[in-house]
Every structure is written in C-alpha cells, then in structure tokens.
Amino acid sequence: MRNMRMPRRAIGVVAAVLLAGSVAACGNSDTGGEGGDGKIVLGFSQVGAESGWRTANTNSIKEAAGEAGIELKFDDAQQKQENQIKAIRNYIQQKVDVIAFSPVVESGWDTVLKEAKDAGIPVILTDRAVDSADKSLYKTFLGSDFVKEGRLSGEWLIENKKDATGDVNIVELQGTTGSAPANDRKKGFAEAIAADPKLKVIASQSGDFTRAGGKQVMEQFLKAHPKIDVLFAHNDDMGLGALEAITAAGKVPGQDITIITIDAVKDGMQALADGKFNFIAECSPLLGPQLMDLAKKVHAGEEVPARIETEETTFTQEQAKEALPNRKY
Amino acid sequence: MSDAKNRFQAMVGHRLFWPVAVLVVMLAANTLYRPGFLTIEVKDGHLYGTPIDILRLSAPLILVALGMTLVISTGGIDLSVGSVCAISGAIACLYISKAPDQNALGMVLTALAMAIGAALVLGAWNGILVSVIGIQPIIATLILMVAGRGLAQLITEGQIITINSGPYRAIGLGHFLTLPLAIFIALAAALLVAAFTRRTALGMIIESVGGNREASRLAGIRSGRVVFLVYVVSAVCAAIAGFMMTANVSSADGNSAGLWVELDAILAVVIGGTSLAGGRFFLSGTILGALIIQTLTTTVYAMNISPQTALLFKAVVVIVVCLVQAPAFRARFSRRRPGAAPPEASPQRQKEQVPA
Numbered sequence: 214m215r216n217m218r219m220p221r222r223a224i225g226v227v228a229a230v231l232l233a234g235s236v237a238a239c240g241n242s243d244t245g246g247e248g249g250d251g252k253i254v255l256g257f258s259q260v261g262a263e264s265g266w267r268t269a270n271t272n273s274i275k276e277a278a279g280e281a282g283i284e285l286k287f288d289d290a291q292q293k294q295e296n297q298i299k300a301i302r303n304y305i306q307q308k309v310d311v312i313a314f315s316p317v318v319e320s321g322w323d324t325v326l327k328e329a330k331d332a333g334i335p336v337i338l339t340d341r342a343v344d345s346a347d348k349s350l351y352k353t354f355l356g357s358d359f360v361k362e363g364r365l366s367g368e369w370l371i372e373n374k375k376d377a378t379g380d381v382n383i384v385e386l387q388g389t390t391g392s393a394p395a396n397d398r399k400k401g402f403a404e405a406i407a408a409d410p411k412l413k414v415i416a417s418q419s420g421d422f423t424r425a426g427g428k429q430v431m432e433q434f435l436k437a438h439p440k441i442d443v444l445f446a447h448n449d450d451m452g453l454g455a456l457e458a459i460t461a462a463g464k465v466p467g468q469d470i471t472i473i474t475i476d477a478v479k480d481g482m483q484a485l486a487d488g489k490f491n492f493i494a495e496c497s498p499l500l501g502p503q504l505m506d507l508a509k510k511v512h513a514g515e516e517v518p519a520r521i522e523t524e525e526t527t528f529t530q531e532q533a534k535e536a537l538p539n540r541k542y
Numbered sequence: 543m544s545d546a547k548n549r550f551q552a553m554v555g556h557r558l559f560w561p562v563a564v565l566v567v568m569l570a571a572n573t574l575y576r577p578g579f580l581t582i583e584v585k586d587g588h589l590y591g592t593p594i595d596i597l598r599l600s601a602p603l604i605l606v607a608l609g610m611t612l613v614i615s616t617g618g619i620d621l622s623v624g625s626v627c628a629i630s631g632a633i634a635c636l637y638i639s640k641a642p643d644q645n646a647l648g649m650v651l652t653a654l655a656m657a658i659g660a661a662l663v664l665g666a667w668n669g670i671l672v673s674v675i676g677i678q679p680i681i682a683t684l685i686l687m688v689a690g691r692g693l694a695q696l697i698t699e700g701q702i703i704t705i706n707s708g709p710y711r712a713i714g715l716g717h718f719l720t721l722p723l724a725i726f727i728a729l730a731a732a733l734l735v736a737a738f739t740r741r742t743a744l745g746m747i748i749e750s751v752g753g754n755r756e757a758s759r760l761a762g763i764r765s766g767r768v769v770f771l772v773y774v775v776s777a778v779c780a781a782i783a784g785f786m787m788t789a790n791v792s793s794a795d796g797n798s799a800g801l802w803v804e805l806d807a808i809l810a811v812v813i814g815g816t817s818l819a820g821g822r823f824f825l826s827g828t829i830l831g832a833l834i835i836q837t838l839t840t841t842v843y844a845m846n847i848s849p850q851t852a853l854l855f856k857a858v859v860v861i862v863v864c865l866v867q868a869p870a871f872r873a874r875f876s877r878r879r880p881g882a883a884p885p886e887a888s889p890q891r892q893k894e895q896v897p898a
Contacts, residue, residue: 268700390849418842419849423798424702424791432595433843437576450702454791457715463585480704480793 252284255508256304258314260341261292266478269542270315270340270498277501283508294318298325305332311508313337319344326350335511339504353517355500355507357525359397362494365527366398366445366473367405369492373471374412374443381442384434385417386427386455388447394496395419398447398475415441420451427451431458446474449481449493456489467491477528479540485533493533495525498542557815560866561830568837568859575845588717592840600836601724602627602783604829606803607810608735609776611828614811616752616769617820618672618679623780623807625690626664627800630657630781631788632697635705644707653710658781664690665777669770683773687804694796704793714789724786731779736825745823748772752820806835813863834863 255278259271271287278285286309288300294317304312305328312334316322322343327350329336336351343351374381383406388395399417406412416434420426427446434441435458444459446452452474459466466472466489474481477495484490500523510517528536553559572579572592582591606623613620637653638644664686671682716723739745750758751765759765783803788794812818813834814827838859842852865871 387849390853416846417848418846419852421798423795424793425787425795425798428791429595429599429839430843433592433840436578436592436595437844437846450795453793457791461585461590461715480702 252282253311253508253512254284254286254307254309255505256286256288256300256307256309256312258288258290258297258300258304258312260290260315260317266476266496266498266542270500272541273499273501274504275501277505281502281505281509283505290317292317294321301325301329305329305334308332309334310512311335311337313339313504313508315340316343323347323350337504337507337511339500340498348519352511353507353519353521355504355521356523357496358522359394359496360401360404361522362475362496362525363398363401363403364405365401365494366475366492367402369494369527370406370412370443370445370471370473371409373491374409377411377442379411381412382438382440383412383414383443383445384431384438384441385414386420386430386444386446386451387417388419388422388451390419392422395422395447402445412443414445420446420454422448422450424450424454427454428458429454431455432461435459435462435464441470443471443473446472449474449476449478449484452490453480453484456484479537479542482528482533482537482540485528485530486537488530490533491530493528495527497523497525499523557824558827558830561813561815561827561834561863564859564863564866565830565834565837568834568841572841572844579844584720588720588722592844594722596833596836596840597725598722599840600832601722601728602786602800603803603806603810603832603836604728605731605779605783605786606800607807607814607828607832608732608825609772609779610804610807611811611814611816611823611825612735612739612748612772613679613776614752614808614816614818615748615820615823616772617755618769618772619683619808619818620668620773620776621680621683621804622664622668622686622690623776623783624800624803625687625694626661626777626780627784627787627803628694628794628796629664629690629697630661630784631799632694632703632794632796633657633660634710634785635703635788635794636697638705638707638710639703644705645709647709650707650709654785657785658778661777661781662774665774666770668777669773672773673766673769691796694799696796698794698796700796702793702795706792710785710789711792712789714786714791724790727782727786731782732825732829735775739825749822752823807832809860810835813860813867815867 257274260267275285275287286304286307288296288303290297290300297314297317301312301314302325312329313336316338319342323345326336326345330350338351338354338356340356342354342356345351385399385402387399403414406414415438418430418434420430427450431444431454444452444455446455452472455472456466459470464470472490473492473494474490475494475496477493477497481490481493485493503521503524507517507521569580579592582589582593584590606627610620610623634653634657637656638650641649643649668683668686671677671685672679712723713727714724718726739748747758747763747768750761750763751768755765755769780800784800787799810831811828813831814824814829816823816827838856842855847855
C-alpha cells in the first residue's frame, strides 16, 4: 500500500515545484498601463541577470530611460527564450512604440518578429544578434564588436613591444570554446599581431571565461614555457585568476609578464590601476543612452544604420586610475 | 619463479591495478612530451611543480567524489553537488566580504559554520525527497541542481564576490609541511569516511541497502535513515569542496563555481570500480579516479592540446579507462592471444568490478 502511494505523492511534489516556478515567472512580466501622455513607450526584454556585466547593462538601460523621458517596460527572461517571446507578444498587444531585446539564443525569432513587424512596431536588437535571413524584421543591432576588441589589444601590444629585441612569447587564455566573443577576440588579436613577426602566440587554451579556469591553465603555461612575455586573456576574470598563478611562480605580473585583458569590469580595472595588468580593451555594457537615442530615431521614422557599435574605449594603467572612482560595475 | 609469476598475477588481478596503470601511463606520456613535467622544486619554502598542482586541484573533486561514492553505493545519485559547492562558497564569501576585518579567524570560522549549516539543510532536503517521499534520486537531486544554481546567484546578486581574507584563502592555497593544505583536508575527509564506514558496520549497512533496500529493511536495517544520511554527508563534502574552489581564486562566482563537478565525481566513482547500480563501494578507487580526471585535465593544458580537440581527447581516454577496467573486455582481449594466461577473475571479483 505504502509503496503504491509514493509515486503519486512524488508527482504531487514535482507538480507543486513546477507550478511555483511558473507562477513566479508570470509575476515577473510587467503589465503596467500604456503611456498616454505622449511619451515614447519602449518594451525591453533582458536575457537575465547571470553576471555583473549583465546587471550593469540592465541598470544602464533603466537609468537612461528615465533621463531620456522614455517610459520603459522591462522584462527579465531568466535565460529562457519562451519567456522572451511571451514578453515581446505582450508588448505587441500593449501597442508599445518600440521593442528592444537581447536575444537569449540566436535562432527561432522569425515568427514573433514578423508579428511585431505586422503590428508596425520597430525592433532593436541589443548586445547579441539573431540569425534571421530576413533582415527587415528588425531595424538595427546595437552591440560590441568583439573582433575590434581583439584587434585593439593586438595593436597596443605591437606599439608596446616595438623596441623589444628577439621573439616576444605570447600565451592566450581563450573564452568558452565556440562562443562568439572567444572566436572573434582571438581572430582580431591574431590579425593585428600578424603585422609584427616577432610576436608569437606559443600556447592558447580555453579558460572558460572564469577565474578558476584562467588560473589552472596559466599554472601549466608557466611550467611548460620558461619564457612567457605576454598574457592575452579574453576577459578580465581569467586574467585575474592568472595573476595568482604568476605570483606563485615567483614572477611579477605587469612587469615580468605584460598582461592584456578585455571587458574592464571593476575588479579588472582595480588590477590595472594597481599595475598588475597593463592594458584593457573595454567591452561596455553601458549602452542605455545609445539605445534611447536609437529608440527616439526609429520612432520618428528616421533611417538608422543596420549595425551600430557600442561606444567603447581602451584603458592603460594611468587611465584606469582616473576612471576607477566612477566605475559602475 | 612461479612465486614471482603468482605475485604478478595477483597484482594484475587487483582491482586498483588498471586505474593505477592508466595514471602511470598518462604521467609517463607527459614526461616524454616535456621531461620537466614531474620536476618538483622548492619555492618560498614549499614544494612547487605540476604533480603538486594535480594534487591540489584534485582535492575538491576527491571530496565531492567521496560523498558521491556513498550515495551511489546506496543505488542513488546526487546531481546537486555542484550547486551545493556554489551555494556554500557564496555564503562563506558573502559573510566574509561584509566583515570589518576579513582576516579575523573567528569570523572566518563563523562563515564556514554558516555555510556548512546551509549544506546540512540542503542535504537533508535531498535526503527527505529520496528517503521519505520516495522520489527517484536522479529527479530529486535534479531539483536542487537547477534551483541551487539560482540560489547561489541570488546570494551573490549575480556578481562575483571578491574577498581578501588570509585564513579563508589558506583553505585553497595554504601550505602545511611544504604541501598544499587542501590535500590534507581531502585526505582527512577520506580517512574519516573510511574509518566510519570500514571500522564500523556502517559501510556494510550502506552496501546492503544499495544491494537490496527492502531486504535490508526486513533484516532490521533502517534503510530510510541510511539513505537520508548519505545525502547529508554528500552535501557536507560538497560544501567543503566549495570552500576550496572559492578560496583557490579568492572569489565566489555563483554561475561557474563547481559547474559540472557532479559529472566528474560520478566518473571518478565509476573509474574507481563502484557500480552505478549500487552495492559495494571502493573509496581508494574513487580517490584514484579523481586523480586520473585531474591529471587528464592538466595533460590537456601541459601538452597544449587545442580546446576543440581536448574534449574528444578526454572522451577517448575515459572510454579506454572504462574498457580496460571491465573484466569482460579484458577477458575477450586476452583470449585472442594464444599462450596468454586465461583470465582468472573469480565470479566474486567480477561482481566487485562492475563498471561499463
């Protein structure tokens, strides 16, 4: 008897958990009324809150909307495409003026984008792209150029090492294998340093964009290669992990080994200001003001370029010291 | 002569022979590739070298795999260990990051106690779902595997918490008798688990529950309590592993700490010779399995195998390890060679070595 009842009770528990989950998900979507006072209404669907970078991205959009006098309807998709599609359909029903979103995945957007187009609502993609064949489904893409970030890093290195004699040995910490930022940053860097034959990448491994990964790989690099002159890490976190490995090997980061990273999150900027890093190419999440500008333009029916890059810069140690106090993320 | 031959056969027949052989082959291959691979030097008063790295980095995996061995031995599985690592690390780091003096030993101990307390609750949650409510272990622990990641990110508010605490850092990077402290922690945990399971009847009771839960209950063993206990032990082991992982980089990353460690732990248990169907378990085999997995990862970096091929390379090695471990496969292989000694594995031993 007892055994017979167990599965049913188990199903009950699982059902309760699932139900609680879906109720929570519903509670998240913002179903506020329409902006009837002539304000532009922007519906935005965010990927989630998986990293500090993403949180800064969200805050930038919310702040910029307030400053630009745009009414923002915000939805957090919690990494799920179906939540995002649901949010976009909601925005279409509410007849918002502009829809913007950071797609969770690249594919599967044609139907819902078509619905938006039929309803006459312009769509802006932020940070991540979609792979729709029909480019008329969205107005523009606003985001970072990962290839450029890699290229800027390489160009700085050429300038920095122009007086060096003999080979300059570079080790590279790649991001998650196969991800767009990893592929593109590697490509941009390789293209740039090809201009100087003495710059050689002697080892390149994936550190999965994490501190633990960067540290573990760097430990082995240091043991396998007695002469490492430069470390190029595809993000700050891997570089920060590598710092510990370099110190443990009895070398001074920033002096014995020149360190270049990408992103410019706060901990990375601190390391740069402290002289442990040498150069950071920014990958900025603060695209809120640009997004609000674009929203106004597409609402007014102005033509906008199909692809717009986020305003990004690069930092040296001195620039980091100046910028650090105002760093938001 | 025949004595030496017998001894050789006994050695080959030992259940740890093949895992050890694989480990030795991997180390030898690395040494051929780079002669300095096994070099150990003294730096800043402690030992420094790739073998030391392997030991230090495998410590968290050994801990997680120890708990996993007990769970698997009862015929269960614990998919939530990775999330428990992330949660415990996040709680400890959050508490430390809020403290006025991050180097205060008492405060760090409080942080550890809080995180262990949370792990006890999480382990009890798994244990209740499996032993009291009767949900299948893979589903029951899947709930916490998914929800726990979210919980860890809620604790860290989606950020990476960086701390600067000497005592906490020591868990991952400190040294004792010139060797990393993490190795001693893992070793102590292994000895503790071994003492409790092998010096008392507990080990046999766990194996008996894994062999046949209902029969064990009828024989007078409180099966439900044993099952509950192993999930709690597993969660506590995972929590300590979580401290090591976060202390190693002095930061808690709810998104990536302990990600996929449950799969490595299950693999270590299987390489060690414990059957996924439950029953007999081998702690020494599990530890060896964890060392093999870490050596494999380090090999990829040391030989600079490209990240794209690395996954395939690892898969091939794991398949070879599992095949070479399986008595059925070895028997088929040796029969093809005339003159080779027939496999002398007794039925009893075959039952012990159940992988693949």
